[in-house]
Amino acid sequence: MTPEEFRQAGYAVVDWIADYWATLPQRPVTSQDPPGTVAAELPPRPPTQGEPVEAILTDLGKLVAPRLTHWQHPGFFGYFPANTSGPSVLGDLVSAGLGVQGMLWATGPACTELETVMLDWLAEALDLPARFRSTGRGGGVIQDSASSATLVATLVALHRAAGGRWREVGVDRRYRVYTSTEAHSSVEKAARIAGLGSDGVRLIEVDPTTRAMSPTALRAAIEADQAAGLVPALVVATVGTTSTTAVDPLPxxxxxxxxxxxxxxxxxxxxxxxxxxxxxxFGHAGLEYADSYCFDPHKWLLTGFDCDAFWVADTGELVEALTVLPEYLRNAATESGAVIDYRDWQVPLGRRFRALKLWFVLRWYGVEGLREHIRRGVALAARFADRVRADDRFELVAPHPYALVCFRLRGPDGPNEELLARVNATGRVFLTHTRVAGRYTLRLAVGSPQTTETHVDEAWALICEAAASATPA
Structure with a gap:
């Protein structure tokens, strides 16, 4: 593909994406086709000769797009949002076009330095403690997801617990990790990958009302493990748990x-x-105690997947735990000690130029534009919660400090399961579920940039209509 051919194909692809976004409200949120539908319609063998981009885009619209779950749809209320935006897509396009491999400062100086500054910009926008800024001992890096950030934090914590010798002595199954029963499954997966096994994780009970970790139970668990000759290495606290957005009490x-x-x-x-x-x-009260912190701009900050922002208070500790320097990566810049090599801040060696999409997003929207987006989502969730609160058939199951509302029909689980199935079958909205204190609970998470009051009100109307059939007589 020549530069001129790329230019023409690029125009067509951008037009296709813009048309896709414009027509999202008219599409069903999820595909109703059975498994295997797409695979059955694809040719059994690759093409012998190349095809024009027009043919590819035709099949994209005919075969692929109708069989997607449309995460950018204004009626998508499932899981947590996975925002993207025009500026983010453009930043990713430039990153792909540049094709930079940013494993070392030497392999992409601007790639590294822009990332360092973008994480400082984000730290300022969130008013994170000064200890996470690159102007001191701390600093930030982009991981692919919060799961990877948790894994890296686990490895650094084990290195510290081993007195700085973890990378030499390897796994010691006496180490223990602590997190709440509401924490993300990535904590257990990180412990498994690190060699501790699932038994290395202590699940700490939560307050039955707030669903947040109990400090009293945490202290008791640590003391009991120490008495048994075990080594407490890591506590993972959560600000905004997956099920209910509970906030663990960091202070x-x-x-x-x-x-x-x-x-x-x-x-x-x-x-x-x-x-x-x-x-x-409010969830950041007590954050000054944290050794590391992460959040996903790719969830609710208009930045496409993958982009997790991860900070540590001591970058030296992080690098010491993870660095491996073969001869073929040695270079003058690294040996000078004056640069950051982000390969030492993550599990993989290679890394893309993901800071570009953050740069595009932050410059296009500005902090005030991002605030407007977040506030709109919180207000829409509050609007929905008011509807639930005013209907005696339903109950709110947990507080809703952000833009997630957990609710259910009063009574047994069965009608709630039926309600969710009926609502999602309409194709107009998509919700997911969890269990809170053992009870089947529906989750409505607001986050799509296209979602408005009209879409939230439509979701409530569909829920009420489905509830009329699901509620026992």
Whole structure:
């Protein structure tokens, strides 16, 4: 493909994406086709000769787009949002076009330095503690997801617990990781990958009302493990749990970790984005105790997947835990000690130029534009919660500090399962579920940039209509 051919094909692709976004409200949110439909319509063998981009886009519209779950749809209320935006897509396009491999400063100086500054910009936008800024001992890096950030934090915590010798001595199954029963499954997966196994994770009970980790139970677990000859290495606290967006009490958890010398990682994958709004920073109280922190701009901050922002208070500790330097990567810039090599801040060696999409997003929207987006989502969720609260058939199951509402029909689980199936079958909206205190619970998460009051009200109308059939007589 010549530059001129690319130019013409690029125009066509951008037009296709713009048309896709414009027609999203008219599409069903999810595909109703059975598994195997797309595979059955694809040729059994690759093409012998090349094809024009027009043919590819035709099949994209005919075969692929109708069989998607449309995460950018204004009626998508499932899981957590996975925002993207025009500026983010353009930043990714430039990144793909440049084809930079940013594993070392030497392999892409601007790639590294832009990322460092973008993480400082984000830290300022969220008003993170000064200890996470690159102007001191701390600093930030882009991971692919909060799961990877948790894994890296686990490895650094083990390195610290081993007195700086973890990378030499390897796994010691006496180490223990602590997190709440509401924490993300990535905590257990990180412990498995690190060699601790699932038994290396202590699940701490939560407050039955707030669903947040109990500091009293955490302290008791740490003390019991120490008495048994085990080594407490890491506490993972959550700001905005996956099921209900509960906020673990960092002002109480932080001093416990500090007192016992335990590494504290704070996972704010979803809710961290809300901290661009000063009035929504309550979850960050006590963050000054954290050794590391992460959130996903790719969830609620208009930046396409993958983009997790991960900060540590001591970059030297991180690099010491993860660095491996073969001869073929040695270079003068690295040996000078004056540059950052982000390969030492993550598990993989290679890395894309993901900072570009953050740069595009932050410059296009500005902090005030991002605040407007977050506030709109919170207001829409509050509007929906008001509808639930006013209907005696339903109950709110947990507080809704951000843009997720957890609710259910009063009574047994069966009607709630039926309700969710009926609502999702309409194709107009898509919700997901969880279990809260063992009860089947529906989740409505607002986040799509296209979602308006009309879409939230339509969701409530569909829920009420379905409830009329699902509610026992």
């Amino acid at each position: 109480q958890i932080g001093p416990i970790c500090a007192g016992y010398g335990v590494f504290l990682h704070v996972d704010a994958a979803y809710a961290g984005a809300a901290a661009v709004c000063p009035e929504l920073r």
